[in-house]
Amino acid sequence: MTIFERVNALRSLMEEKKIHAYIITSSDPHMSEYVPDYWTSRQWISGFTGSAGTVVITKDKAGLWTDSRYFLQAEKQLEGSSIQLFKMGIPGVPNQYEWLLSELEQEANIGFDGTCFSIAQTKELKNALADLSFHIHEDEDLINEIWSDRPNLPKQMIFEYPVEFAGQSRNEKLAIIREEMRRLDAKHHFVGSLDDIAWIFNLRGQDVNFNPVAIAYALISEENSSLYLDQSKLDNETILNLKNDGVEIFDYKQICNDLEELPSSENVLLDNNRSNLRIYRSITANIIERENPSQLLKSQKNSIEINGIKEAMVQDGIALTQFFCWLEENLGKIKITEFTLMDQLRNFRSQQKHFVGESFSSIVGYKAHGASPHYSTTAETDCEIKAEGILLIDSGGQYMNGTTDITRTTALGELTQEEKLDFTLVLKGMIQMSLAVFPKGTRGCNIDILARQPLWQYGKNYGHGTGHGVGCFLNVHEGPQSIRQELKEQAILPGMISSNEPGFYKAGAYGIRHENLILCKEKQSTEYGDFLEFETLTLFPFDTKALDLNLLNEVERNWLNHYHQKVYDSLAPHLDEKHKIWLKDKTQAI
Structure with missing residues (x-):
């Protein structure tokens, strides 16, 4: 079916079930940013492939809400679909709830798949549309009824993440979490987010592209723990190791039944941003709504993880050196396209120790394509790279010892x-x-201005955040910290690894973004308090020939020269003579 036909099929089903508006989120039952193909319902109904967005369908209108990272991409992908783009954050543009208020009548029926809608989203919906006295239909996965060739749930094997990389055993992590449960007087802790489960139990999977996680739920109690997943994805040794650590394995679909049986007199700790509505409805016990303790715990990397990530940065830097040297040697001599660069970069990374895969699909934006912050190359948009213009490449690797x-x-x-x-x-x-x-x-919002100030002085800006947390052989986007203009209560703490990625995008012309990963660490304690600083982890030079050196002050020049010296000293011992000479040239002091 075409997008137009899919929307009409959904409307027919909505009419049959007397639903006046249907909401399709980008999520799965685990509130993931990136989801298995089975749960790409929003993409299927709209044709929009970005990672963030919400579609709302009514009897005669349809809209997609997404943020500035995807404005250009969404405009192109929605052409001819009858779905209107609403650019989030732009003055005068209503959000989906404001739009629904203007479109629906009193006592309207609003439907969505309650397994893909968080508790927090549900509360936000109820508060925003309270004046409508509307009715929620959360048991309606209407997409499933019209998606005839829907992909199957993934069946890839789950494997254990060695303590030599994790730095802590699962029992050590569970002990810390149980201490927090006791502090909150919680007998049980439900965990639905996949990266939290992977981190707590030292397990990794292959169910989501680029994110080494597996579809599962977890229920942690005072004496034992339960994992709910497809047991056929575990080998016998892993099952035995889990059992020896007091972890029982149950079928993925059994979670709601077990939650229903928890004593009503006992407390259950649950994260309402990372748990779906169906789960919430299953719990008759008293619910304590708090962020998963593992969110903060996994964000503050231990010394083993930090050392591993630093090793991964060397591996990544070697691959990038080989890649950019190859590009320089072959540009103008052979046909090179955006897809060519994606393939070559993946190939050079794959030759490095501990490499498992990419941490996301590489963004290779040549000229005007770079103006879309999350540009994705397709067969239709792939273009030839020539010895002119600006090339933006945003990429990363998943290594057993770290994520880049x-x-x-x-x-x-x-x-x-x-x-x-x-x-x-x-x-x-x-x-x-x-x-x-x-x-x-x-907090991140307190320091975000540092990255924007030089642009602001020229009346320029960028629409995305400056920094996100990064996992350790886990999701490349990780909380709870972030560096952006919007207020987020979580402070930036020692051990947290974040991206540092300001940018500027001129529509129809070019995009510019520079990104390193930075580690928060202690600097000094004085009579005025404890002070923190960042250590830059990423190891690869910047293109100094693209700089206007007159705009750099002495402090900035010194930082860049010291950084380039560090890059050379760290990578050169691992390079052959040709690549060593190439890197020496790129790291010359300015």
Whole structure:
């Protein structure tokens, strides 16, 4: 079916079931950002492939809400679909709830799949539309009734993550979580988010592209723990190891039944942002709504994880050196497209020790394609790379010892003065963030300005956040911290690894983004408090020929020179002579 036909099929089903509006989120039952193919319902109904967005269908209208990372992509993918794009965060653009208020009548029936709608989302919906006196139909997975060739649930094997990389055993992690449960007087703790489960139980999977997680639920009690998953995905040794650690295995679909049987007199700890409505409805016991303790625990990497990630950065830097050297040697001599670069980058990374896969689908944006922050190359958009213009590559690797995420923007020919200005302003912002010193307790929104100030001074800005947390051989996007303008209560704490990625995007022309991963660490304690700083982990040079050196002050020049020296000293011992010479040239002091 075409998108138009799919929307009409959904409307026919809505009419039959007397549903006036139907909401399709981007999520799965585990509130994941990236989901298995089985749960790509929003993509199927709309044709929009971005990771974030919500579709709302009524009797005669349809809308997609997404953020600035995907405006350009969504505009193209929604063409001819009859689905209107609503650009979130733009003044005057209503959010989905405001739009529903204007479209629906009193006592309207609003439907959605309650397994893919979080408790927090449900509360937000109820509060926003309270004036409508509407009725919720959360048991309606209408997409399933019209998606005839829906993919099957994944069957890839689950494997144990060795303590030599994790730094802590599952029993050590469970002991810490149970201590927090006792503090909150919780007899049980339900965990639905896949990366939390993977981290707690030292398990990894292959159910979601690029994210080494497996579809599962967990229920942690005072004396034992239960995992709910497809047992055929575990080998006998893993089952035995889990059993020896007091972890029982049950069928994935049994979770709701077991939650219903929990004594009503006991307390259950549950994260309402990471648990779906169906789960919530299954619990008759008293619910304590708190963020999963594992969110903060896994964000503060232990020394083993930090050392492993630093090793992974060397491996990644070697691959990137080989890749960009290859590009420079072959540009203009053979046909190179965006897909070519994606394949070559994956190939160079795959030759590194401990490499498992990519941490996300590489963003290779040449010229105007780079102006879409989360651009995705397709057969229709793939274009030839020539010795001119600006090339933006955002990529990362999943290694057993760490997860990487790096963006480099490269000048493939002579740049205009405007392009050099923008390139330099973005780098100045990234350097300012790298140099940040701040008191303990500082939140990401308090320091986000450092990355934007150079751009703001020229009346320029970017629409996405400056930094997100990064997992350790886990999801490349990880909470609970973030560095962005919006208020988020979580402070930036020692052990947290975040991205540092300001950017600038000129629609129809080019995109510029510079990204390193940074580790928060203690700097000093004074009579005025404890102060923190960042250590830059990523190891690969910036394109200095694209800079307007007159715009860099002495502090910024010194930072860049010291960083490039560190890159060379870290990578050169692992390179052959050709690549060593290439890297030496790229890390020359300015």
